[in-house]
Amino acid sequence: MPFSDSLPAVLLRALQERGYAEPTSVQAAVLEPETEGRDLLVSAQTGSGKTVAFGLAIAPDLMGGEDRMPQARTPLALVVAPTRELALQVKNELAWLYAPAGGRVVSCVGGMDPIAERRALSQGAHIVVGTPGRLRDHLERGNLVPDTLKAVVLDEADEMLDLGFREELEAILDAAPEGRRTLLFSATVPRAIATLAENYQNDALRIAAAQEGGQHGDIEYRVAVVAPHDMERAVVNLLRASDSPRAIVFCSTRAAVARLHANLTERGFLAVALSGELTQAERSRALQGLRDGKARVCVATDVAARGIDLPDLNLVIHAELPKEPETLLHRSGRTGRAGRKGVSVLVVPPSRRRFAERLLSAARLQASWGEAPSAESIRAQDTERLTAEATTLAAEEPTVEELDAARALLAQSNPEALAAALLRVLRAPLPAAEELSSVSVVEDRRPTRTPRTASAGEGAWFRLNVGRDGKADPRWILPFLCRRGHVARDEIGRIRILGRETRFEVAGHAAARFAAAARKPDPAEPHIRVEPLPPGAAEEPGRRSESRYRR
Structure with a gap:
């Protein structure tokens, strides 16, 4: 579905020149007839085209049905973004969108020269885009006059609250005229955003351009x-x-x-x-x-x-x-x-x-x-890609000098050796792939571990060569076993701390994986050894000096 003809013709032309054939879901949502003139609380995923969306949404307020913007004086719209980079990106997007209409967009962001920004504001602007702290500073110094604002947009409002800008946002919204439109755009709408909307918006229309927290289709x-x-x-x-x-x-x-x-x-x-x-x-x-x-x-x-x-x-x-x-x-x-x-x-x-x-x-x-990805699969992928690249290079028409050099090489070397050397040269700039240890991957969820009893038959038992005499303690033993054996906490069962060693149980489905990983020495603690116990050896009658730790 193409963009609505109700948009100003100059904006439609700007969209067309930029390659926008049809609106994204958030752009279509904010242009529905029921949104006209209303405050909006919009949840939209990052990268969904929301800058253009709110740029189009405020167009009727800024242009008043005309094809050209009025002469630039004090700003008509204010856009607040959480970071300098995002604010400058928003400025660039709005600049090309409103350029055919004569729109002037000014940025006010931290890290830039505030004197140059003050000069730009004094020369007039239709839209001001900035970060919360810098905008508040310009407001307090009288450089930014909010009296003629018709719209205020908070872009990525949830991030601004996460970054601690609540006080600055409230100061900016308090300074704006009561009759302006307030548009809040946020990836998610937690309670803090809902409260901000309740305090500073008037009967806002709630728009969920995409399912909040849901899967992004791209x-x-x-x-x-x-x-x-x-x-x-x-x-x-x-x-x-x-x-x-x-x-x-x-x-x-x-x-x-x-x-x-x-x-x-x-x-x-x-x-x-x-x-x-x-x-x-x-x-x-x-x-x-x-x-x-x-x-x-x-x-x-x-x-x-x-x-x-x-x-x-x-x-x-x-x-x-x-x-x-x-x-x-x-x-x-x-x-x-x-x-x-x-x-x-x-x-x-x-x-x-x-x-x-x-x-x-x-x-x-x-x-x-x-x-x-394994090192082997990456090397195979490299070979396939580099072979294709070499084939493409060979298909290009060589110069006379290149042909002469090629004939001289062929006279001195085996063609297969030359081809291998070419692949070696093409591969040389690539970072080397890394060899990785194999781990067990279960596609969905691992089997739920049932409550364990004192029986040794439910899992596999192992021995650690550190016991109570060596200050063994479950508080460090459990994390150590998980790290050493590549298992989760709920895959370790009973732990028995004896005088000179510690015996522990590993869930049956994870025992082979644990044994393979634990067999390799830990460079950080090479003196600690982990060994499997033979079946039935977990219990030793007569050993009354053991400590039992049951998870």
């Missing part, structure tokens, strides 16, 4: 189950196996970002890091490098990546799981934008599988479970 979710010591190596293989021009890898802390960025750079990836300690200039250079193609991978924290919109970003990797489903959705929303397909991969050690399942369930997402 994002494929995958889970890669990985041994704990292979987490970073798995990220390497996921990046190598993807043909995405750009990818973003999420970590939970600045330290983890710095470590993973250093490891990827050392392995030959063109990578940049985004975290809170960067200056605005450093942040801008990193993002520009990604846009220019000088870097392919961005390693970032959640907060540092807010508002990023990178072209051709088709892969998101969660190297560390987020704590909340909303964060998972926001992270994943960096891909699958504007109709493009994307992949979001969660890297999960076996001990975190239950948490990952709960996280996906809370976000109402369906994911396919499997292992990270």
Whole structure:
């Protein structure tokens, strides 16, 4: 369905020139007849075209049925965004949309020259786009006059509240005229957003352009189950196996970002890091490098990546799981934008599988479970792709000089050896794939563990060469076993701490996996050995000095 003819002709022309043939779901929803003149509370997924949506929604308020905007004086609309990058992206989108109508869009964001912004505001603007703190500062200094505002838009309102901008938002909304329209756009509508809407909107029309927290049709979710010591190596293989021009890898802390960025750079990836300690200039250079193609991978924290919109970003990797489903959705929303397909991969050690399942369930997402790509599969993929590339190169018409050099080479070397050398040269710039430990992956949910008794026959028993004399304690033994054996907590049964050793039970379905993983020494604790016990050897009559720990 094409855009409605009721839109101003100049805006329709701008849409056509930009390649917009028909509206996205959120754009169609905000242009329905019942939305005219009303406050709107819109939940829409990141990358769904909501900037153009609210740009079109406020057009009647700004243009008043005319084909040209009035002379620019004090602003008619104010758009508030959580981050500098998002605000500048919104400004650019609105600028091309309103350019044929003579619209003037000005930005006011942190990290930019406030004096230049004050000058731009004094020269007149139809739309002002900015971040909460900088907009509030201009309001308090009298640089931004809100008296003529006909519309205020809060873009990604949930993120602004998450970042602690409630006070700034309330100050901005309090300063705006009572008769203006207020449009709130948010990926999710938690209680805090609903309260903000109740306090500052008048009979708002609720629009759910897509099912909140539901599956984004353009994002494929995958889970890669990985041994704990292979987490970073798995990220390497996921990046190598993807043909995405750009990818973003999420970590939970600045330290983890710095470590993973250093490891990827050392392995030959063109990578940049985004975290809170960067200056605005450093942040801008990193993002520009990604846009220019000088870097392919961005390693970032959640907060540092807010508002990023990178072209051709088709892969998101969660190297560390987020704590909340909303964060998972926001992270994943960096891909699958504007109709493009994307992949979001969660890297999960076996001990975190239950948490990952709960996280996906809370976000109402369906994911396919499997292992990270193996080094063998990546090398096979490389061979296929490089062979195709070499074939394409061979099909090009050679120059006379190239033919002479080729004949000289053929006279001295075997053709097969030359072809192999060509593939070797093409493969050389690629980062090496990593060898990964094999882990057990169960497609859906693992069997639910039934309550255990003291019987030794229900699971497999193992022995640890540390006991009560060595200060063994269940508080560190249980996490150690999960890490060493690549199992979840609920796959460890009874634990018996004896004088010089500790005996413990592993669920039957996980015993083989545990034994294979635990057999390898832990570099951090090489003195601790784990050995299987023969059937029936778990109980030793006469040993009364043992401590029993039942989970």
